[in-house]
Amino acid sequence: MPELPEVETVKNTLKKLVLNKKINEVKVLYPNMIEFPSVEEFIKELQGKTILDIKRRGKWLLFEFDNKYLISHLRMEGKYFIHEHSEPIGKHDHVIFFFTDNELRYQDTRKFGRMYLIDKDKLEDSKPICALGLEPWDKALTKEYLKGKYKHKKLPIKTVLLDQSIITGIGNIYADEILFLSKLDPLKPCYELNDTNLEDIIKYTREVLEHAIKLGGTTIKSYESAKGVHGLFQNELLVHSNAGELCKSCGTEIIKIRVGGRGTYYCPTCQK
DNA sequence: CAGGTCTCCTGCTAGC
DNA sequence: TGCTAGCAGGAGACCT
Numbered sequence: 001m002p003e004l005p006e007v008e009t010v011k012n013t014l015k016k017l018v019l020n021k022k023i024n025e026v027k028v029l030y031p032n033m034i035e036f037p038s039v040e041e042f043i044k045e046l047q048g049k050t051i052l053d054i055k056r057r058g059k060w061l062l063f064e065f066d067n068k069y070l071i072s073h074l075r076m077e078g079k080y081f082i083h084e085h086s087e088p089i090g091k092h093d094h095v096i097f098f099f100t101d102n103e104l105r106y107q108d109t110r111k112f113g114r115m116y117l118i119d120k121d122k123l124e125d126s127k128p129i130c131a132l133g134l135e136p137w138d139k140a141l142t143k144e145y146l147k148g149k150y151k152h153k154k155l156p157i158k159t160v161l162l163d164q165s166i167i168t169g170i171g172n173i174y175a176d177e178i179l180f181l182s183k184l185d186p187l188k189p190c191y192e193l194n195d196t197n198l199e200d201i202i203k204y205t206r207e208v209l210e211h212a213i214k215l216g217g218t219t220i221k222s223y224e225s226a227k228g229v230h231g232l233f234q235n236e237l238l239v240h241s242n243a244g245e246l247c248k249s250c251g252t253e254i255i256k257i258r259v260g261g262r263g264t265y266y267c268p269t270c271q272k
Numbered sequence: 273c274a275g276g277t278c279t280c281c282t283g284c285t286a287g288c
Numbered sequence: 289t290g291c292t293a294g295c296a297g298g299a300g301a302c303c304t
Binding site: 001035059073075076112114127128131162164171261262263 | 297
Binding site: 032075076077092108109110111112152153154155159260261 | 274275276277280281282283
């Protein structure tokens with residue numbers, strides 16, 4: 001499941017592969033993937049356009065064109081692969097961007113991914129980008145900012161870490177890791193967090209994500225940044241997906257619970 | 273307004 | 289062995 005570090009890795013991989021390439025043609029094989037505008041307009045607008053840059057905002061991938069951004073969310077299993085024209089179309093290839101020498105295919109087993117084509121000057125004011133909160137490294141991300149957001153919230157901290165309108169980019173894997181390092185019970189209500197807790201959340205959010213980016217993200221299930229390229233952060237996971245294993249800090253068994261409908265892994269001894 | 277629930281999808285797995 | 293019910297999950301829609 002691509003979170004910020006995986007999207008960052010995909011962005012860097014794609015920049016090496018498709019920057020400055022001109023799209024001759026677009027094929028949309030699964031129309032629901034295109035959230036806005038209509039599929040017809042999406043195809044027409046992209047035809048003949050050159051990919052000027054690729055950026056990232058939260059978990060969104062931003063392909064920059066002269067007057068538009070194609071923004072793409074990979075959700076659970078979305079992947080971009082370069083293929084030769086001759087390669088047969090796969091069962092899960094849903095959108096294809098044709099270049100002269102090869103093509104970029106968006107593959108998504110679960111079809112959860114979504115794409116938008118937005119006017120460049122309206123990007124920050126249009127959904128979904130307008131609903132995003134601060135990037136983890138934004139200087140505005142301070143304990144005062146979090147205090148303001150968390151003050152009246154009774155929801156568990158785990159749930160709120162996944163709220164993209166506060167800090168953007170954290171998903172289920174990294175939320176568990178951040179809470180483990182912050183020694184916080186995932187079920188702890190937001191408003192109960194003290195200054196130290198908030199400082200720890202900010203510190204470890206940045207540390208965990210930076211470390212994961214360095215290692216090319218986490219490969220659980222089927223994430224790849226390019227064909228056969230897997231991240232390495234899964235070897236560094238302290239709690240996530242480690243139910244039954246022993247806590248590296250205290251030796252207690254890591255347990256799995258559900259918080260806000262999400263599988264959540266934590267050490268009941270270290271995290272209070 | 274905050275928060276809960278449903279929805280979208282398919283592959284995998286537990287259980288019979 | 290083969291089948292199926294149930295689960296997994298990011299974020300928007302919808303409801304309370």
